[in-house]
Amino acid sequence: xxxxxxxxxxxxxxxxxxxxxxxxxxxxxxxxxxxxxxxxxxxxxxxxxxxxxxxxxxxxxxxxxxxxxxxxxxxxxxxxxxxxxxxxxxxxxxxxxxxxxxxxxxxxxxxxxxxxxxxxxxxxxxxxxxxxxxxxxxxxxxxxxxxxxxxxxxxxxxxxxxxxxxxxxxxxxxxxxxxxxxxxxxxxxxxxxxxxxxxxxxxxxxxxxxxxxxxxxxxxxxxxxxxx
Amino acid sequence: xxxxxxxxxxxxxxxxxxxxxxxxxxxxxxxxxxxxxxxxxxxxxxxxxxxxxxxxxxxxxxxxxxxxxxxxxxxxxxxxxxxxxxxxxxxxxxxxxxxxxxxxxxxxxxxxxxxxxxxxxxxxxxxxxxxxxxxxxxxxxxxxxxxxxxxxxxxxxxxxxxxxxxxxxxxxxxxxxxxxxxxxxxxxxxxxxxxxxxxxxxxxxxxxxxxxxxxxxxxxxxxxxxxxxxxxxxxxxxxxxxxxxxxxxxxxxxxxxxxxxxxxxxxxxxxxxxxxxxxxxxxxxxxxxxxxxxxxxxxxxxxxxxxxxxxxxxxxxxxxxxxxxxxxxxxxxxxxxxxxxxxxxxxxxxxxxxxxxxxxxxxxxxxxxxxxxxxxxxxxxxxxxxxxxxxxxxxxxxxxxxxxxxxxxxxxxxxxxxxxxxxxxxxx
Numbered sequence: 183x184x185x186x187x188x189x190x191x192x193x194x195x196x197x198x199x200x201x202x203x204x205x206x207x208x209x210x211x212x213x214x215x216x217x218x219x220x221x222x223x224x225x226x227x228x229x230x231x232x233x234x235x236x237x238x239x240x241x242x243x244x245x246x247x248x249x250x251x252x253x254x255x256x257x258x259x260x261x262x263x264x265x266x267x268x269x270x271x272x273x274x275x276x277x278x279x280x281x282x283x284x285x286x287x288x289x290x291x292x293x294x295x296x297x298x299x300x301x302x303x304x305x306x307x308x309x310x311x312x313x314x315x316x317x318x319x320x321x322x323x324x325x326x327x328x329x330x331x332x333x334x335x336x337x338x339x340x341x342x343x344x345x346x347x348x349x350x351x352x353x354x355x356x357x358x359x360x361x362x363x364x365x366x367x368x369x370x371x372x373x374x375x376x377x378x379x380x381x382x383x384x385x386x387x388x389x390x391x392x393x394x395x396x397x398x399x400x401x402x403x404x405x406x407x408x409x410x
Numbered sequence: 411x412x413x414x415x416x417x418x419x420x421x422x423x424x425x426x427x428x429x430x431x432x433x434x435x436x437x438x439x440x441x442x443x444x445x446x447x448x449x450x451x452x453x454x455x456x457x458x459x460x461x462x463x464x465x466x467x468x469x470x471x472x473x474x475x476x477x478x479x480x481x482x483x484x485x486x487x488x489x490x491x492x493x494x495x496x497x498x499x500x501x502x503x504x505x506x507x508x509x510x511x512x513x514x515x516x517x518x519x520x521x522x523x524x525x526x527x528x529x530x531x532x533x534x535x536x537x538x539x540x541x542x543x544x545x546x547x548x549x550x551x552x553x554x555x556x557x558x559x560x561x562x563x564x565x566x567x568x569x570x571x572x573x574x575x576x577x578x579x580x581x582x583x584x585x586x587x588x589x590x591x592x593x594x595x596x597x598x599x600x601x602x603x604x605x606x607x608x609x610x611x612x613x614x615x616x617x618x619x620x621x622x623x624x625x626x627x628x629x630x631x632x633x634x635x636x637x638x639x640x641x642x643x644x645x646x647x648x649x650x651x652x653x654x655x656x657x658x659x660x661x662x663x664x665x666x667x668x669x670x671x672x673x674x675x676x677x678x679x680x681x682x683x684x685x686x687x688x689x690x691x692x693x694x695x696x697x698x699x700x701x702x703x704x705x706x707x708x709x710x711x712x713x714x715x716x717x718x719x720x721x722x723x724x725x726x727x728x729x730x731x732x733x734x735x736x737x738x739x740x741x742x743x744x745x746x747x748x749x750x751x752x753x754x755x756x757x758x759x760x761x762x763x764x765x766x767x768x769x770x771x772x773x774x775x776x777x778x779x780x781x782x783x784x785x786x787x788x789x790x791x792x793x794x795x796x797x798x799x800x801x802x803x804x805x806x807x808x809x810x811x812x813x814x815x816x817x818x819x820x821x822x823x824x825x826x827x828x829x830x831x832x833x834x835x836x837x838x
Binding site for chain 2: 193372
């Protein structure tokens with residue numbers, strides 16, 4: 183999968199690239215409007231992460247250009263501006279998703295994965311990890327063909343972890359993924375513990391190895407190969 | 411009452427008064443002039459008659475003869491019944507029967523005592539005059555016709571001209587009424603030749619342009635502030651996300667990182683709240699639409715279900731099926747969220763949260779402290795509150811209040827029963 187990351191803040195760009203590269207995505211970068219324009223028009227990408235507050239131009243214009251040229255890339259727009267109309271304008275102009283800054287890296291990774299899945303695997307979309315099989319559009323999961331009954335939240339949690347395998351996903355990232363902005367206002371993560379606990383229990387009950395591990399109270403990691 | 415109608419009414423009243431007074435004055439003057447003329451004529455004729463009697467007439471039969479020929483000259487011999495005129499020249503109005511027409515007619519008469527052949531006679535010289543009543547009626551009719559023509563013409567001319575001359579004003583008024591702040595150009599006012607409206611348009615254009623610039627600057631400030639604040643936070647958060655991936659991470663290192671994550675969370679939330687307040691304070695333009703508040707309440711309650719379950723609170727709801735209000739969707743979502751989160755936070759274990767929604771009222775009530783909260787301080791920003799739970803920055807209610815103000819709602823706090831706090835939003 184080839185991604186284009188458009189971001190003018192070098193530290194942020196560096197962090198995002200590192201994280202996504204570790205998720206096996208090929209990453210190209212652009213730090214100015216001109217660079218972004220050039221790369222977007224010359225090459226095709228599976229997903230473009232576009233920062234709207236670019237020096238040298240308005241990110242929305244790039245979106246319009248992409249629409250005009252009917253480029254197949256999915257676009258996730260990030261923005262620090264917090265302006266309400268940005269989101270609406272962006273989505274109206276054909277962006278697939280909107281992620282306001284500051285965001286969690288696992289969240290970004292999950293959104294990229296979801297976008298790529300939507301665009302490339304319309305219809306069947308099966309995630310396989312060892313004995314675990316997840317049918318994303320149908321929202322069903324099974325371990326060695328033994329189906330799991332997961333609540334909506336547990337399923338979303340599983341998708342988040344699967345999009346960030348071998349990565350520590352912090353409790354905050356999980357909380358925000360599961361309940362959006364409202365979660366930010368509560369410090370205790372009781373519900374995060376509870377959901378993870380339930381998910382782990384259901385997986386082991388279905389005979390799966392213990393994929394999910396807690397890491398020092400910081401968060402959780404999905405280990406596709408728990409034996410090591 | 412419209413301006414045109416006002417001036418027209420005043421015109422009409424003035425014209426009516428002037429017409430009435432004018433008719434009276436005109437009548438009086440005409441009357442005086444006329445009678446002055448008649449009296450002069452009568453006096454001259456009397457003098458001629460007197461001279462004629464001295465020079466031409468021979469006998470009393472001549473006097474009677476003169477009267478028979480000219481009924482308007484009469485020599486009345488003095489008897490006991492005839493009255494002496496009080497003055498040498500006495501004028502008198504008499505109604506006499508006109509023998510030719512058979513109608514009574516008004517006459518003006520001058521009388522004097524003259525001596526003819528040694529005998530006194532009362533000489534009366536008369537002439538018919540226009541009936542007073544006829545004179546008045548004639549003048550009034552003429553006056554009325556003049557008045558009607560004058561007023562009618564004035565009315566028509568005024569309407570036509572006024573419409574033409576006031577057109578720039580109505581144009582400007584229309585433009586102002588349509589004016590919305592978020593358009594990127596100042597409104598254009600039509601050029602006009604009328605100096606007053608030209609001055610008005612010039613002044614308005616200046617004011618509107620300044621207003622527009624100010625708005626743009628404030629908006630840019632809000633956006634730049636957001637960018638400057640959020641970017642370092644984004645770096646912070648993502649670097650921490652990377653840091654926790656470190657393969658050789660020890661438990662002690664993790665124990666330092668965890669509070670870092672929590673604090674970054676708080677800073678992020680604080681920044682978002684502050685930026686929202688900046689936006690609301692500066693009354694930057696928020697697009698409005700018809701929004702179903704009931705749907706928003708249901709969604710927010712759904713999202714907060716987790717928190718409710720975790721905190722051992724009971725949720726009671728009484729929601730109308732559909733409540734349409736005019737407002738900004740995102741702001742209303744934040745409003746509902748803040749109110750409910752506030753009710754969950756400042757609560758007691760085993761307590762309740764009650765949400766009621768009708769087309770006029772949104773009420774969020776919760777159990778809590780057995781004393782009333784200080785209502786005037788409740789909406790103060792960063793209100794110092796030792797009882798504030800962790801994760802709260804003290805901006806939830808101030809933001810809720812600002813959103814209500816922006817949307818035209820009324821937010822108030824009520825403490826009606828011990829241990830029962832209520833926040834009510836009155837819409838419409």
